[in-house]
Amino acid sequence: MAVKGVDHIVVRVSDIDEGIATYRDKLGMTLERTAESDALGIKQAFFPFDTGGFLEVVAPTDPESAVGRAVASRGEGIHTVALEVDDVDATVKDLEAKGVQLIGVGGPQVFIHPKSAHGVLVQLSPKA
Numbered sequence: 001m002a003v004k005g006v007d008h009i010v011v012r013v014s015d016i017d018e019g020i021a022t023y024r025d026k027l028g029m030t031l032e033r034t035a036e037s038d039a040l041g042i043k044q045a046f047f048p049f050d051t052g053g054f055l056e057v058v059a060p061t062d063p064e065s066a067v068g069r070a071v072a073s074r075g076e077g078i079h080t081v082a083l084e085v086d087d088v089d090a091t092v093k094d095l096e097a098k099g100v101q102l103i104g105v106g107g108p109q110v111f112i113h114p115k116s117a118h119g120v121l122v123q124l125s126p127k128a
Contacts, residue, residue, distance in 0.1 A: 002085060003083045006081065006082065008053050009082070010055075010058055010078070011055065011078060012067050012070055013058070013059050013076050014059060014060075014076060019045060019057040023047050029055065034046070036061065038061075040067070041062030041064070041065025041067065042060055043061055044056055082123035082125045084126070085124050088126050092110055100113075101116040
């Protein structure tokens, strides 16, 4: 597994407008765009880093979505750290051989289960 860096970080919040205000108005980050994913049950706000990558702020639109359940059970905070890797498929094979629990293998997004990463949901992102 060759981790090249952090692709992005996802922060879950209860209210997207409050989340945007925190990162834009209080921390001085630039809001690039917002979006909404009905499939994931979330509203999103994207803040690019000058050094590459981005911060994504997400708020649930559906309390039964993964983010909605996480906010209800664990509150606001870091939701996902996405690591940039050279080859997702090769990384998956390597991690499986090491007994790492994965989520979404064979799908569009692959994650290391928090049980295998000290409580952090880690996304594997292909190096751009």
